[in-house]
Every structure is written in structure tokens, then in C-alpha cells.
Amino acid sequence: MNNNQNHENVTTALLLAAGTGNRLFPLTQNSPKCLTLVNEKSILERLVIGLKKQGFKRLVIVTGYLENCIREFLGIKSGSMAIEYLHSPLYKTTNNIYSLWMARKIISEPFMLIESDLVFDSSQLDGMIFPGRIAVARMQPWMNGTTVTIDQSQKVKSYQNRTISHLNEARYKTVNIYSFSLPTWHSIVERLNQHIAAGIVNSYYETVFGDMVADGSLSLQAVSFDHKPWYEIDTIEDLAEAEKLFPAEISKTGIPDNIILRPSHISDRFIKKIKSVGVHKFAG
Secondary structure, eight states: OOOOOOOSOOOEEEEEEOOOOGGGTTTTSSSOGGGOEETTEEHHHHHHHHHHHTTOOEEEEEEOTTHHHHHHHHOSEETTEEEEEEEOTTTTTOOHHHHHHHTTTTOOSOEEEEETTEEEOGGGGGGGSSSSEEEEEEOOTTOOSOEEEEOTTSBEEEEEOSSOOOTTSOOEEEEEEEEEOHHHHHHHHHHHHHHHHTTOOSSOTHHHHHHHHHHTSOOOEEEEOOSSOEEEOOSHHHHHHHHHHSOGGGGOSOOOTTBOOOHHHHHHHHHHHHHHHOHHHHHO
């Protein structure tokens, strides 16, 4: 078992942002999901600010749908943090297992894996900057998706898929933020290679992680996200709830000046789109 005893801070982040964001349509008709505004500040902008606050030096983004919007929004440099892009041409027919596999050659150091539909307080990454970590939250009625069980030492015991429910044991929702050591990443890549070679490209990477936890080849320490707000935005309803947790006054700080942005073009389009379709109409 790889116990991930390396306590050196992780300073590289891998952001998966290839998806089409169909469930957020029409907000994603002309821009990718990660550029959706949460009270006039995009998900991506919030993520970049959070990574910078934590001292990250490198950000790799796996793009797909409307990738040029992301490139134009961020550029290639943010102070001391380099920004790189890796395009997934099969984004329409693949899932995050394929996006993660795409990064097998470009990532050669410990890193943090983040999905691009998350909003959270950047201080919640304090516990995630060391390898061998997984962000989790106690399962709530409104949550769905992959869950894990945790032992008394806060290590992940098992993964459950998106439909199984174990009522006799506490379950924790995966927040979709992980930190991995380089040896662990090499082991994960080996498993990813097997899945991709078998044509399993439209699945979730949790399938791989779950198998590895089950056979003892992956050890993950749980980091609780229960104490501060976070939200995964997949739908218009999710966006409405996220805006309640992250009100406009919190988002006035703005992205640092040394990040290359084209905010007026994208932001105006989203504001007009939100007003035209009516968020509250879709949110019910």
C-alpha cells in the first residue's frame, strides 16, 4: 500500500474542464460550464484565486468544449503560476476518466485534482495541499453522486456508486478534489491505461479509485468540507443554491491584476443570458 508519507506541499493543480455542461443550458450555449457566473464571478475565476492564495505554481487545464473561451479568459500566466492547456478532442463522447488519462504525460509531480464545477471557500484547501487526501462532506438529502465510507483514522474504506445506499454506515459525498503523490499517480495511470485500452472511456475516474482502495493500492485521508460552504454546480437549480451560499458581497475582491482576463466580453454575455432565461423560472 502506498501510504503517501510525503508531506511536501502540492503546488500543481489539474483542472478537468472538458465537459459540455448540458444540464446548465442555455447558460452554456456559448461558454463552457466553468465560466458560468456565480453572483457575477465565474467558477473558474474563483478557483484560480483560491489556488493562488494557496501558493500553487502550476495549473494544467484539460479542455474540450469551447476551449478557446477558457484560453482567452485566463491566458498562460498568473504571477508565479504557469497555466497550461491540454485539449481533449473526444470530449463529446468521453467522461472524466478519459480527461484524467489525457494528463498522464503532462503531469510528473505531486498534484491536486479538481473538477471545474466547484465553488468553495479557498481556506478549505488548507487540508488538501499534501498528497494522499480526498475532500469529503457528510452526505445530506440534497446531495447525489459517488460516496465513500471512512474508518476511525479518517481513511477511506470503500467507494459506493451513484445509486447504492448503505443506511447502516455513515456515508460521505466526494467533493471531487484529490491530492496525489507521484508514485500514487503512476499507479493510477497504470489502471487508467487498462480501462482506456478496454474502451472504457465514458465512465468516472472514481471507478478506478474505488478499485484501488478495495485492493489496498490506494490510501486516501479524508479532509472534511463540512465546516464551510461549498457547492457542485451541474444544473440551473444548483446555480441558484450556490448563489445563496456565495452572495455578491463576497465576490467583490476581484481577480488579481496579473491574471490575464477578458471579463467584460464573457461576463456581459452571461449576465444577459441569465436575465433573458430567468434563473428563478428554471429553479422553480
